[in-house]
Amino acid sequence: MRTDQRKRVEVCFSPRQFELYKDSYEICVVIDVLRATSAICAGIENGVKEIIPVSTIEDAQRYKDDGYIVAAERGGEIVNGFDFGNSPYSFLDPKLKGKSVVLTTTNGTKAINIAKSIPTVVIGSLNNLDSVCKWLLSQNKNVLLLGSGWKDKFNLEDTICAGAMADQLIESRLFKAEEDSTIAAKFIYRSARENMFSFLRASSHRRRLRKLNLNEDVKYCLTPNTLTTIPILEDGKLVRLESKHEVTV
């Protein structure tokens, strides 16, 4: 009998479950579709030099006091006194090219900081879906797809994005999945993919953003493969994954 040489790809629904999953993974893809990781991907592709994810408003304020450009979001809204929130359109501003930006959000930046115990952390979204998958396929490493969830709870849009990635990797036959969460995510993605907008109509976070008139942001975040850049965490800063890892779609 041949040994099963496939690497594992698994889905963790939220940071609260991370402790149960973190062992033995070499790469973690952090996903917060609405909107932190979509905004980070947009920013890095737009030429932002680096994005520094911080977990608390207090940390963000210290950077602001030091003269940094600081983006801060809580509960879907820009925090008073900061430059902008986590709208991807803010991160597409040409003025940010070459600059450092500090970012704190309700869920996404917290998930990034929790993921740090895994050697390599990259940022995924629907926007850079195929690029991330192509790169993962080239790595031959065990992969954890970490949804940021909503305040530690499961959420639909991150699960769909993680399910889409798991599906591509498993279909390649280079990866296998053993966790029920991965089977469920892949299944939910396959059912949602024909019409993501209608599938997510009932999702709690989409309802939250609709109330805040953020429908344009939602459209941006739910459109797959508009970007090719993969942000990677290096020394606590998110930068563009370069050279030897470079992927083209």
Add this chain to the structure above:
Amino acid sequence: MRTDQRKRVEVCFSPRQFELYKDSYEICVVIDVLRATSAICAGIENGVKEIIPVSTIEDAQRYKDDGYIVAAERGGEIVNGFDFGNSPYSFLDPKLKGKSVVLTTTNGTKAINIAKSIPTVVIGSLNNLDSVCKWLLSQNKNVLLLGSGWKDKFNLEDTICAGAMADQLIESRLFKAEEDSTIAAKFIYRSARENMFSFLRASSHRRRLRKLNLNEDVKYCLTPNTLTTIPILEDGKLVRLESKHEVTV
């Protein structure tokens, strides 16, 4: 505009998420399809006087030393030195009629003990699905459906059972759901219902039980509506829900 008078029904995937969900629910249905809550439902319908759920082997041993009949399961197997594990067939033994049985299992009994902060705790399974739903519809209370998961992780079979219950309650228009976990559970159930066995072929726990030659148990646990009894937690003991709450299917 009429006020929305509907009660809430939500799904919590595992005990680890319970803290995030427990507020404001008046009834908790604890679900561990493979196999603890299926066995409890079978036992109570069979005439077992009461089932005492305990979380640890040490607690179970103390009851055993006091002369109780004690069932103990860990990792799918009977714990050495105890009378039986959590096979529903063990709980159908006619010798258990009128007796007290103590039970500890890997996931289910732990979930029951965690659920105690909600005023009313009942036991659900696919076996008593319609009875539980009919009773919940008669209660006009907010309901949390708590999956026991597998060692705090999400599992498919508990989610499908919870999704089936949520679906019935929401379809009645007496209940509404707001959490993404509930939307996902309902959706997974609807896709799985035509062929539960094939859907669950890949599930991690089913694989675990198959290795242990427990396919007959799996068949029993995955067959809906073979039982009508609802076990309810009273003073730390699971007994038959009686008289004023009695339901018939």
